[in-house]
Amino acid sequence: MKNLTYLLPGEDATAFIFRLFKLSPLGKIEDVYEYLNLKRLKLVPGDFQSPTEQAVLRHFAQDIDELQANHGHWKRFDYCLTSHQTRERVSEANIGKFKRFTCNGSNGFLNKPWRWCNRCAIEDEEHFGISYFKRDHQVQGVFSCNKHDTELLEGCDNCGWQPTTLRIFNHPLRHCPSCAASFVDRPACVPEKLKQVQDFSLAMAYGALTLSSREIIELFKQYIGIDEIEEGDGDYFVLVREFHRRLAAYFSIEELQQCFSGINVTRAENRVRALRSNKFFSEAGQSALPLAPVALSYGLAFLDSQMPDQNIAKAA
Incomplete structure (x- = not known):
């Protein structure tokens, strides 16, 4: 063993x-x-x-x-x-204990099945004798295989089967275990804005962002215009609401639906519950809920497009 x-x-x-x-x-x-x-x-x-x-x-x-x-x-x-x-x-x-936090908007995110790249699976089988699931392909906010620029597979197009558990589908196969249909490679068609989200998601997974959580908060406050405004001030809430409106409007409904549930479309704006509940601009006290990583990836992608001079995307 x-x-x-x-x-x-x-x-x-x-x-x-x-x-x-x-x-x-x-x-x-x-x-x-x-x-x-x-x-x-x-x-x-x-x-x-x-x-x-x-x-x-x-x-x-x-x-x-x-x-x-x-x-x-x-x-x-x-x-x-x-x-x-x-x-x-x-x-x-x-002291050997495990602390689990509830994130902001935790019920507003889509759960994905285990995902894999078919070309990676074929190459790994040739090189290592067995295919296996890659960490990068499981990261929320990742939509394609960076190595092959192919769409990540989530199941079988023929019968609808998905690997929600690895008890049977314990490593990627070339055929569906339910209907025996072959899995097919598809080129990735990831919109540019979601590529930004993917880049930030992977940089965070590798611990490669040069910004600390405190620095990220300060950048959001600077962009929103609340870096010198007290939270109780009336202008504070006006600026925050406008920020949430611009953030949701930056992405299309289809781009938001890749990771979020609870999206409401009105004449005036897109409302995304999980994005609105994540306070990118506030480091509150002990009772505060932490940000959700995929929400932060979307937030950073938006911020990077609005503040290009800050070089937010630079990785260590």
């Missing part, structure tokens, strides 16, 4: 559990959980607060920060927490 316990390049840390199950002599997935000393929890693709991910990464004798940058999702959350929340999470981790 020790010879099988390794991560392949760019492999998603939680999906690794099921690849290990596929290759191991263990008869049940429960035996893999026991071998890795994991609790049985529901595994959601792209979960940026997964305790299972952290437990898996601790099995490898490598720098945990590097493992998170290349195989995990936690780093995206570093840009979304207030300074108090960051200290709280670190404090809990230091």
Whole structure:
């Protein structure tokens, strides 16, 4: 079993559990959980607060920060927490506990199934003897494979099957396990604005944004025009409402529907509940809810288009 316990390049840390199950002599997935000393929890693709991910990464004798940058999702959350929340999470981790936060607008985001690039799967099978799920393809706000510029597959076009669990579809296959139809490559047709969202989503996943969460907040405040206005001032709310209107109007309905639910279209504006509830411009106190990473990616894509001189997109 020790010879099988390794991560392949760019492999998603939680999906690794099921690849290990596929290759191991263990008869049940429960035996893999026991071998890795994991609790049985529901595994959601792209979960940026997964305790299972952290437990898996601790099995490898490598720098945990590097493992998170290349195989995990936690780093995206570093840009979304207030300074108090960051200290709280670190404090809990230091005593072996796990702190899970509820994000702003958490019920306004679409849940994606496990996704993969068909060309990556074919190449990985040739190079490593088995295909596997990539971390980058599970990141919310990523819409295509950067390597091949192909659309990420989410299931079968023929019968509608989707891999919501990896218990059976534990690594990408070339044919649908339900109807046996072949999976087909499709070139990516990602609009330019969603490419911006994707770039920010990946930069956050790798921990590569040069801006801290505090600096991001200050940039939003500067753009909105509230950097020197008290929150209780009447002008404050007028400026914030106008910002939300411009942010939602920057993207088309189709672009918003890639990641958000609860979108209402009126004559005057697009209303996106999850975007409006994420306060990109406020680092509130202990009771504040953190930003959601994919909402921040949309917000940064908008801000970068409005403030090109700030070089927001620059990565470390």
